[in-house]
Amino acid sequence: MVTEPSRSGVPDPVGWRLDPNCLLERFGPVLAMGDAIWRAISIMSAEIVCVGRQWPLEPAQIKRLTQPLIEDPTLKLVSGVDQPIARRSGPPAGDRLTELVARPLVARYEPALAGLRQPLLGSFAARRSVLRTLPFPVGAGVRLSLLIDVALDHGRDAVAEVALGGRSADDRPLRELGADAAELIVALRRRSTTTQAIDDERLVQPWNGLSRIALAIEERPPLRCILADHD
Helix, strand or coil, rough: CEEEEECCCEEEEEEECHHHHHHHHHCCCCHHHHHHHHHHHHHCCCCEECCCCCCCHHHHHHHHHHHHHHHHCCCEEEEEEEEEEECCCCCCCCCCCHHHHHHHHHHHCCCCHCCCCCCCCCEEEHHHHHHHCCCCCCCCCCHHHHHHHHHHHHCCCHHHEEEEEEEECCCCCCHHHHHHHHHHHHHHHHHCCEEEECCCCCCEEECCCCCCEEEECCCCCHHHHHHHHHH
């Protein structure tokens, strides 16, 4: 989905349904979601690009994602925040990949982004001129890499979040999420080669006033070293 401002200043969505395998054919068949997005951007002419996690996005959702980019030229990427999944007991739960993989890794290696409510891109809008300067992991790693790269190149304030109201749901069996998790880890490691892990060993909770909870990460020495002193 591509959007660009109309004369009234309100985004005028223009969508294409196409086979991404027909784009940049010299790179072979499309490998995964990041590859498909990368190829689609190659033929887009609008400056504001809107990518929907699920098709189609509602007009109101497109407006929420794109309006900040129209109004604020310093913004480069706007991420849509889904409504947490309701549970039978306790507070609502977020996306499993977000809470179990992305959030802990971002908190440790990219702390400037730790306050994001949803550090994995779902639906988002960005400037085409910016996206064309970034490398694209062909798989699920693109959901994290774009956020990190935009923040590294343009500063944390170039990234914003807006509430979309849609429900974040991934009903795939747990074992099918393993490949996505591994791809996210690879994408983050490639972008953190010059970043030292922070000393603050706590996890930020954006849903709880950015409070931090301590992590049990201390390591005990091998028992043979301890017990040898008493033998």
